[in-house]
Amino acid sequence: MNSSSEVTSSDRVQITDGGSTLTVVDVTRYDEQSYRCRVFNPVSEGISDPVNILVSCEFFIFILSFSYDVHVEKSRTWKKDGSDLNLSENVTLSEDNTVLTFKAVKKENSGEYVCLVSNPVSNGPANIKLICSAESTPSATFTWRLNGSEIIGSSAEFLKEKAHSSDSGTYTCEAKNTVTEKQSTTEWIRDHWKFC
Structure with a gap:
């Protein structure tokens, strides 16, 4: 009991x-x-x-989310290492295909995750929203970088409104457990999420 x-x-x-x-x-x-x-x-x-039983774990749940708003309907397809993404109990997608959730990040989850966005017409500036969420004990702290340089933002969500070509590059999210000093890093490269 x-x-x-x-x-x-x-x-x-x-x-x-x-x-x-x-x-x-x-x-x-x-x-x-x-x-x-x-x-x-x-x-x-x-x-x-x-x-x-005392459980000490770096991260339990990891969530990757990609949103690219251009005021038109669009479809999204996720791939891992160039192949169609296989979903499971541990790896799930939201109904609108914008949020990829890992209940527990495992070795076999390493790789490059690509969100392919298809829209027939683009009108107006785009907003980019990236979510890099890790549920840990204690709560994780987040650091965002663009092309290696730290950028403003210390929460799990990064939002860039009216993005331009100058905002292109490699976005990196570092999630860190302040007690164990362990961290998990992901990269986003023009629709690409990559576990490092």
Whole structure:
């Protein structure tokens, strides 16, 4: 049993050896709590001392978002390393295809992510909005760079209104955990997101 309820078997939780062994695989932040083992029979019962699971992880959820507003309808297609992006439980897209979400960033997620935007007509200046979001404990801090130079903006969202050709280049988002000093970096190069 954990701090609030009885623990039961699931895809990630295994109870073996007649109930004396509890195994949790692919631990997440939601597993961080105290666990006790209750032993009982018709005559008596006993409860073990608590066992605490502490989860220390750099990032749990990473979100990449791309928005390019030109006042017309457009279609978006995401690719990874030149091939169509395969979605899964861990990698999902929003309904309008603007937000790509990783529930947990894994080694196999490394690569170049391309958002191909197709619009038949462009009228007026464009706005560029980039979102680089990492859910971490404690909260991540963000640094944005353009072609290697730090630019204004310390939040997860970067917005450039009425963008021009001079705004072209490599946008880099650095998300850092202030306790572990670990960080994750992504690059955006003219519709390209790339994990570094």
